[in-house]
Amino acid sequence: MAQDDTSLTGGSCFEEQSPCCSDSEALSQGDRDYDDILELNQFDGLPYSSRFYKLLKERKELPVWSAKREFMDTLAKGQFVVVSGFAKSGRSSQIPQWCAEFCLSVQFQHGMVVCTQIHSQQAVDLALRVADEMDVNIGHEVGYTIPLETSCTNETVLRYCTDDMLLREMMSDPLLERYGVVVVDQAHQRTVATDVLLGLLKDIAMQRPDLRVVLLSAVAPGPKQLALFTGSALPVIHLETPDVGEVVYSSTGDNYFCAALRLVLEIHQSEELGDVIVFLVTTQEIDLAHDILCHEGRSPPGQGELLPISVHPGQTGSLQILGEEETTRTRRVFLTCSPNEDSFWAISSINFVIDTGLERRHIFNPRIRTNSVIIQPISTGRSECRRQLAGPTGRCFCLYPKERQLPAEVRPRIMESDIISTVLFLKRMEIAGLGHCDFIDRPDPGGLMQALEELDYLAALDNDGNLSEMGIIMSEFPLEPQMAKTVLASCEFDCVSEVVIIAAMLTAPSCFGAPPVDLKPEAIQSYVKFQHPEGDHFTLINIYKAFKQLQQDPCEFRKERWCQDLFLNHAALLVADALHSELTDTLKRIELPISAPAFGSRTNTINIKRALLAGFFMQVARDVDGSGNYFILTHKHVAQIHPLSAYGAKSPKLGLPEWVLFHEHTFSEDNCLRTLTHITPEEFVQMVPQYFFYNLPSSESKDILQSILNREASLCQKGKSHKEPPEDQTTDRCVVQ
Known part of the structure; x- marks a missing residue:
């Protein structure tokens, strides 16, 4: 039997329980035509379809295929295996299937297979592809679990999921006893969730000797990763790296953006076939490049169309579908700043890669509790990943000199x-x-x-x-801790219905679209229709309620058109709606009260602000000069209001409040406060924990708040009456805080 046919059964260790054939047939089937043999798929008991054999032929051409015997033997002998190879090697689709074969060979005694991905869409795309290759139904033998969506059953033998979803699953199954093999893909990306997962898997593996852990990486793992799981040498399987086509280096200085667009237009004017992918640095560059190429890329008669496609980081929508589109008369240009090159694995038509060699990273500053943005060179591993996308016959244009020293590895998030x-x-x-x-x-x-x-x-x-x-x-809520605390406080203040909407809208991607520059005034004007006098958190409730009313319309086109006309993001609103349902279900599951809607009443407005302050008292600012310069209490930084806010300079509906609670401070991009709501200093001192207040740095704003506290304490001592009794204030603070 040829090696490729033998390796399909997992090598000599697994021929007796092969999912493809029995041991009596193994030697005779290698030279036969597969179409003449009625084989049963041992994952569902049905005969294989003709498509299975067609895809099998394609799978055998992948670089990973030649390593199957070695991988299966290594998996049988030890707990840990590391496989390094680029996305187009087939590592993400083939190795999880082989792990499923391994689990099948031992009758799933120790559990099923789970394979983690960084991005939701990749988990879905891979699950669909692998279900097709295994000739089974998606959602049954092969499935996926991503935030807000699950397509699998208790009988699913191979499940793709995001790494953060597997971490949440560990809250109820800390030893991952449902799984016999855990495959951690894209380990080279070093995200927070991936690093935490690997750290916990080391502890789990010590308690579960039967568990197998497989790490998949685009580049060879560093010494720290290899030393994590065992003191002895960790078995590493290096997949064959295909030859890369021509690589052209050039020095463009700071003018990489214009150089990249000129290259795109030159490629399009040539007669060479193939799509182009351009790695830019920021989302603003993506949008600008898209507009320029739409205007400048008009083709002369007889030449194919130039179609720029913006691919923002984390955007919804399948790149696998893009990869299957007919491109005979169209040259597509994918514009991205995504740090995840693996997301383009399905687009085989890419023949040109333009790499600026730079990336933007958000660095959290704990002192001022906000992110700074830096632009820095990419790592050597990421540079190689980008070159591999061009394939052996394509060309990669590196817009930096060949002698530039790139960092050896990416800094862990x-x-x-x-x-x-x-x-x-x-x-x-x-x-x-x-x-x-x-x-x-x-x-x-x-x-x-x-x-x-x-x-x-x-x-x-x-x-x-x-x-x-x-x-x-x-910790039960899929929210940031401050927002989770706000939701819990809303149970105390009887405003759950409204606060859950706010939580869903702020956790989902922004519902505000990104209109072209010439339409921004119109977009701001359309948002004014939803503005609430109390602030942006209340405006989000208005938008969500209007969207929910529209949901009753059975025509999907009218819903999308409504969002488009008002410059709202339809996909983001759908995510917010799904999040709202999940948060409501969580509240019901842990038996917390859900209040009846009372939006618009004065009492409800006050209670929403109190709930927001219970979680976000660390994010309060004061207008120090009456002109929109807001002094942030925690670190004395001065920022301005974002133009899209209800209190923004271009929104004449509302005046500038003196005290605001804000949801986000974008320090490096525009030094703006986003999503603000007007509060009073009296409301702040009522809800703030005293030990936090006394730790605030000295300032005029703190002195004002201290005088309010002193006055209230004095009135309490004299027994004077208040609109809201002091004992109620203390009770609110004690119960919620």
């Missing part, structure tokens, strides 16, 4: 990110018995201390630093 949600999760895992997460790289000490301090302020920790009852409930 856990050292640069806000990790408050991660710390809350790890505290929850301590309760579940996984008390130790052995990170490949330790989080930034300042960021770790800031996260613990904020969780303490939110009453998520007890006096011993363990998770409090409040913290346990907060």
